[in-house]
Amino acid sequence: MAFFTACGSSKDLPDAYEVYEKGDDTEMSMQIEQPDFFAKGLCVGGTENVTGEYIPDDIASALVFLPDEEKIEYAENIYDKVYPASTTKILTAYLALKYGNLDDPITVSSTAASVPAESSVCGFKAGDQITLYDALSGLMLMSGNDAANVIAEYVSGSNSDFCVLMNQEARLLGATHSHFVNPHGYPADDHYTTAYDLYLIFQAALKDDTFRQLMAEKEMDVSYQNAAGETVNAKWESTNHYYTGEAEIPSGFEILGGKTGSSNSSGFCLVLYSKDQENRPVISIIMRSASKEILYQQMSRLLSVYG
Known part of the structure; x- marks a missing residue:
């Protein structure tokens, strides 16, 4: 049996859940009122797939939703377990914006600057003087794991305490x-x-x-101070291939941003926000495509057929 509480944060956090686990099942006792969006504004479907003339090959799951109309245009295995890779950073950004102040100064710790092998990084070093906005920019454009660590320590004091908060807030949503x-x-x-x-x-x-502004940025010039007080200048570019020109935007669509993710276990993933030729917002997701090139081909086809 494991118990978790949210602690270590410098911000006001929601009341903790009481959590207990048994095998693969987790039950949670919640002490907070459900947000308004549980009752309205969500696309809600059954457990059956909703597909049509085009079904992408060799993916784990996919969806195309029209949020303003609360309409499901495509849904394939949307409740199946998948590995999110860097699409995780959507939740990290959400929590930073919910509990943080964009202008707050942050000193990058040696722990935050230390990331696993083959991580995508912004290149932050221990002692760098940045702001929360800098960390969020690096998180969303460069998909920096070091930026994610910085945010976790800023909000909750440590990665472990931040993960408790992530799981609490995910369930609230x-x-x-x-x-x-x-x-x-x-x-x-x-x-x-x-x-x-x-x-x-x-x-x-x-x-x-x-969040909408940062996910829509194609590139950004940034500057901050290192531990020696010297100015570090960098150019950060989006990992979204629709923005880099490596993928063709579907006819009639405007890409408003999103978040990429990839790893050996997750495959290639994309969470995308766009507008169709009728100016309707579209949320589309593909999880575990076989390659980056195929991912964007599949996404463009999904949008063209169902968006």
């Missing part, structure tokens, strides 16, 4: 089939989600103007 053990999505057996849970988290994050 209705994402009850997810479990997070780090703030960046580096592969771990006990770090998982579903396409539908990612949709719930993404839709919540989209309510924040700064």
Whole structure:
């Protein structure tokens, strides 16, 4: 039996859940009122797939939702367990924006600057003087695992305490089939989600103007001070191939942003926000495609057929 509480944060956090686990089942006793969006504003479907003339090959799950109309255009295995990789950072950004102040100064710790092998990074070093906005920018554009660590320590004091908060907040959003053990999505057996849970988290994050602004940035010039007081200048570029020109945007669509993710266990993933030729917002997700090139081909086809 394991008990978790949210602790170590410098911000006001929601009341803790009382959690207990038995095998693969987790039950939670919640002491907070359910948010308004449980009653309205969500695309809610049954357990059956909703497909049509085009079904992408060799993926784990996919969806195309029209959120303003609360309409499901495509849904394939959206409640199946998947590994999120860096799409995890949507939740990390959501929590930073919910509990943080963008102008707050942060000193990068040696722990935050230390990331697993083959991580995507911003290149932060111990002692760097940045702001929360800098960390969020690096998180969303460069998909920096070091930026995720910085945010976790800023919000909760440590990665472990931040992960408690991630799991609490995910459940508040209705994402009850997810479990997070780090703030960046580096592969771990006990770090998982579903396409539908990612949709719930993404839709919540989209309510924040700064989140929408950062996910829409194609590139950004940044500067900050290192431990020696010297200025570090860098250019950060989006990992979204629709923005880099490596993938063709579907006819009639405007890409408004999103979040990529990839690892050996997750395959290639994309959570995307766009507008169709009727100016309707579209949320689309593909999890575990076979390659980056195929991922964007599949996403473009999904949008063209169902968006």
